[in-house]
Amino acid sequence: MTVPDVADLVDRARRYEPRAVARLISLVEDASPQLREVAAALAPLTGRAQVIGLTGPPGVGKSTSTSALVTSLRAQGKRVGVLAVDPSSPFSGGALLGDRIRMQQHATDPGVFIRSMATRGHLGGLSWATPQALRVLDAAGFDVVLVETVGVGQSEVDVVSLADTTIVLLAPGMGDGIQAAKAGILEIADVFVVNKADRDGAEATVRDLKNMVAMSRRGVAGSSWRQPIVPTVASTMDGVDDVVKAIETHHQWLVEHDELGQRRYRRARAEVEAIALESVRAKLGGPGEDALRRLSERVSAGEIDPYTAADRLVEGISGG
Amino acid sequence: MTVPDVADLVDRARRYEPRAVARLISLVEDASPQLREVAAALAPLTGRAQVIGLTGPPGVGKSTSTSALVTSLRAQGKRVGVLAVDPSSPFSGGALLGDRIRMQQHATDPGVFIRSMATRGHLGGLSWATPQALRVLDAAGFDVVLVETVGVGQSEVDVVSLADTTIVLLAPGMGDGIQAAKAGILEIADVFVVNKADRDGAEATVRDLKNMVAMSRRGVAGSSWRQPIVPTVASTMDGVDDVVKAIETHHQWLVEHDELGQRRYRRARAEVEAIALESVRAKLGGPGEDALRRLSERVSAGEIDPYTAADRLVEGISGG
Numbered sequence: 001m002t003v004p005d006v007a008d009l010v011d012r013a014r015r016y017e018p019r020a021v022a023r024l025i026s027l028v029e030d031a032s033p034q035l036r037e038v039a040a041a042l043a044p045l046t047g048r049a050q051v052i053g054l055t056g057p058p059g060v061g062k063s064t065s066t067s068a069l070v071t072s073l074r075a076q077g078k079r080v081g082v083l084a085v086d087p088s089s090p091f092s093g094g095a096l097l098g099d100r101i102r103m104q105q106h107a108t109d110p111g112v113f114i115r116s117m118a119t120r121g122h123l124g125g126l127s128w129a130t131p132q133a134l135r136v137l138d139a140a141g142f143d144v145v146l147v148e149t150v151g152v153g154q155s156e157v158d159v160v161s162l163a164d165t166t167i168v169l170l171a172p173g174m175g176d177g178i179q180a181a182k183a184g185i186l187e188i189a190d191v192f193v194v195n196k197a198d199r200d201g202a203e204a205t206v207r208d209l210k211n212m213v214a215m216s217r218r219g220v221a222g223s224s225w226r227q228p229i230v231p232t233v234a235s236t237m238d239g240v241d242d243v244v245k246a247i248e249t250h251h252q253w254l255v256e257h258d259e260l261g262q263r264r265y266r267r268a269r270a271e272v273e274a275i276a277l278e279s280v281r282a283k284l285g286g287p288g289e290d291a292l293r294r295l296s297e298r299v300s301a302g303e304i305d306p307y308t309a310a311d312r313l314v315e316g317i318s319g320g
Numbered sequence: 321m322t323v324p325d326v327a328d329l330v331d332r333a334r335r336y337e338p339r340a341v342a343r344l345i346s347l348v349e350d351a352s353p354q355l356r357e358v359a360a361a362l363a364p365l366t367g368r369a370q371v372i373g374l375t376g377p378p379g380v381g382k383s384t385s386t387s388a389l390v391t392s393l394r395a396q397g398k399r400v401g402v403l404a405v406d407p408s409s410p411f412s413g414g415a416l417l418g419d420r421i422r423m424q425q426h427a428t429d430p431g432v433f434i435r436s437m438a439t440r441g442h443l444g445g446l447s448w449a450t451p452q453a454l455r456v457l458d459a460a461g462f463d464v465v466l467v468e469t470v471g472v473g474q475s476e477v478d479v480v481s482l483a484d485t486t487i488v489l490l491a492p493g494m495g496d497g498i499q500a501a502k503a504g505i506l507e508i509a510d511v512f513v514v515n516k517a518d519r520d521g522a523e524a525t526v527r528d529l530k531n532m533v534a535m536s537r538r539g540v541a542g543s544s545w546r547q548p549i550v551p552t553v554a555s556t557m558d559g560v561d562d563v564v565k566a567i568e569t570h571h572q573w574l575v576e577h578d579e580l581g582q583r584r585y586r587r588a589r590a591e592v593e594a595i596a597l598e599s600v601r602a603k604l605g606g607p608g609e610d611a612l613r614r615l616s617e618r619v620s621a622g623e624i625d626p627y628t629a630a631d632r633l634v635e636g637i638s639g640g
Binding site: 035036039040042043044045046047058131132261264265267268269271272273275276277278279280281284292293295296297299300301302303304305306307308309310311313314 | 355356359360362363364365366367378451452581584585587588589591592593595596597598599600601604612613615616617619620621622623624625626627628629630631633634
């Protein structure tokens with residue numbers, strides 16, 4: 001493959017050429033030699049897109065909901081990017097491929113760009129490639145970027161560090177898991193969506209969430225945002241426009257309370273930190289490889305403990 | 321709480337006093353001031369325990385199987401430690417608490433020590449506290465340590481970097497997800513267990529796995545280990561002794577093929593690397609905090625890109 005002309009790619013991405021957008025994302029995702037050139041070209045063009053995180057436990061209809069949100073946002077004339085984050089799990093990887101197929105109704109719409117992101121690397125979660133892909137979509141001029149995570153492990157917490165607004169999707173009949181996880185869900189959600197609201201138990205789920213949000217008012221200080229609870233049937237578009245309205249209301253609140261800048265600072269900070277750590281990790285495997293191998297052998301033999309080994313390793317890198 | 325006498329705690333842990341074991345694990349898990357002292361005291365005592373990783377998708381009966389394996393190993397007179405790793409997920413956290421209750425049949429057995437490990441921190445997965453807790457159990461003299469992970473996200477891959485033998489649990493009727501994930505499962509399993517083998521579809525699942533293993537023989541070079549497939553009904557102990565035998569056979573194979581040392585080196589290396597990165601991360605939040613904030617603000621404003629920011633940050637740390 002020829003060396004890409006980054007300036008030309010960026011120009012074409014800003015004219016929404018899907019192949020240019022895809023190529024730029026590949027350049028950042030694969031940590032290509034042009035990565036830094038791409039990052040530098042994108043930086044001044046970023047900061048305009050509204051970033052929506054969407055997460056929830058398996059089985060609540062995340063991909064159907066993402067697809068429905070895209071439909072609703074497109075009806076408003078907004079250009080929408082979707083980053084669907086698959087953890088590199090042998091188990092969940094396959095199931096998600098099936099979900100992706102449901103998104104194909106948007107495949108021929110030039111105002112929609114959909115990308116499945118593999119998570120990879122020791123730093124895991126969203127920390128590595130996803131924020132860079134988000135920068136590409138932001139710089140290309142997409143109005144909204146939806147980041148969908150599978151909602152297991154660390155990813156639903158990490159999505160919060162990326163998003164302006166985090167949507168937590170639930171469904172009726174999720175049972176005790178949800179009950180026990182109340183505190184965690186409460187912390188990360190800006191908007192609750194109860195999908196499959198035509199099913200038995202939907203009212204109870206909405207009521208439980210309402211009680212939870214009401215109780216947390218008394219306990220949690222510092223935020224005047226009251227998390228709305230929106231019932232939907234994503235497969236028939238019922239309630240989906242209400243979700244889009246709730247996102248807009250939250251966005252207004254962020255702007256009015258000077259929170260949007262805070263959230264975007266937090267996102268930038270998480271990015272810088274992740275890249276710095278990845279760069280140190282690369283040094284461990286490169287110039288530090290000999291030392292790492294020698295020290296690990298001594299740890300394996302019980303001669304030294306891993307903390308002493310790590311201290312010597314970090315000293316070695318700092319010295320070089 | 322008084323400052324613990326580490327040498328005394330280690331002595332008592334080696335006499336299998338559960339409170340001493342628990343206290344040592346807390347000291348390493350909470351990154352206490354005594355962490356390095358504990359690590360240094362444990363190092364010369366480690367390297368004897370057999371480490372078994374157990375993973376699989378949700379719903380296959382991991383906790384029931386873990387409990388059954390403990391019963392079988394105890395019948396052989398072996399002391400068994402269990403580290404059950406919950407990712408710090410708001411969603412999965414709650415459900416796992418229920419599973420833990422099934423383990424209570426072992427709660428009064430002094431030859432069994434069970435600990436639920438929260439995963440935490442930016443480095444995620446098993447990389448941080450679990451290997452240190454494993455060192456405590458190893459040094460305390462437990463013959464076998466079972467590390468059970470929930471099998472979502474990165475954790476089932478990380479367990480491989482810890483274990484001498486990795487068991488992948490499946491169950492009949494898991495459907496397309498398993499089919500699609502074949503390649504991933506094949507890479508990490510040393511032993512396959514098909515649990516709930518009394519259910520419809522068990523034979524088909526065993527047959528599918530057999531075909532998969534047979535086909536991979538022709539494709540995968542370098543290893544003469546043929547992954548056995550063991551059907552079980554963990555809730556009635558059916559087949560569980562066969563799993564223990566398969567583990568033993570694999571252990572013999574590791575020893576005979578000089579693979580055990582390689583796996584333990586790999587474990588030590590993953591530990592040292594994770595600790596070194598965590599130490600760098602601590603520096604970012606400590607002495608590097610001012611620089612990180614300033615650079616992140618500039619990234620947030622679009623003045624510089626995150627790679628340039630990260631480079632300057634790492635230079636700053638190395639210089640200090």
